[in-house]
Amino acid sequence: MLSKKQLFSRGMLDIAPHMLSVIPFGIICGAIGVDLGFNPYLVYAMSIIIFGGASQIVFLQLLSGGASSLVAVTSVGVINSRHLLYGAVLSEYLEKLSFIKKLLISYVVVDQGFAESNKFFKKNKTEQYLHYHLLGTGITMWVCWQIATLAGIILGSFVPEELGLKFAIPLTFIAIVVQDLKKLDHVIVMLVCGISSLLFFEAPFKSYILISPVIALFVAALLLRLKK
């Protein structure tokens, strides 16, 4: 049985490699916001209030492109709706927490943190304080995201754009799913999701990010039925 502290550190350790892409992305996010002409305080406040990488950029780009607030807010909601799926997966492991703790821990659920903690949870179901791992991944992400966006806001895009560091984002997620390429059913689900996301990319409010997982999960359900 691992202690709370051990689980927290393990979470930090598991998420740490992803900072290789999260930090440059945070710097870019902060810099873009200021470049688009927004109040620096406002750009930074988003990192605390929304705390969701891509959705923050999309929000500012839409507003500066002349879209209405309603469109910008709706798009953020749609982009971030994927967290509903993460929550559904995590709820199994967080069941025993009090309502207040559930409310608090929810704030730090992000893509990479969910992915790494979920991997850990699957292998260590019996641990008593599992949620400390999620706190470790989530808080590490939060702290690094705050520092990175702040750095981008203050220093501007000191990361040269020619480096193409935005490319580190898909690479982080490739690192997360690459081991599942061993399983044919997962490969099919991934391809269905990926291809759908390209087909529905033009759908309003960035809804491809919701539509493609729904289609992919439907295919997953069909595959499960076939397997039986």
Added chain:
Amino acid sequence: MTWLSITIAGILTYFTRMTMIALVRRDLLGEKIKAVLAYVPSAVFPAIIFPAIFINDYGTYIEMNDPKIFGALVAIIVGYFSRNVIATIFSGLLSYWIIIFVFLS
């Protein structure tokens, strides 16, 4: 006005994070749904990966010889065998940089 929008966007985002964890009882989800949920990472992350690789900043599809495709393939191969996140990200970036700075410059 922008502050209000950000606050609403933030509340919405928080609700997407909190709803399933705090408000939905796990027992409501049957065994079949739990089995499907095991596919969530595979069913969600490609929707971030594919557009980031195949669609450029202007919203159009990239050419088949785009260096990002090569970088992604290298990352997949390195990641598959190394099982190491840093190696995956770094090999992808490095191969991408080699193409854009050495071959295309």
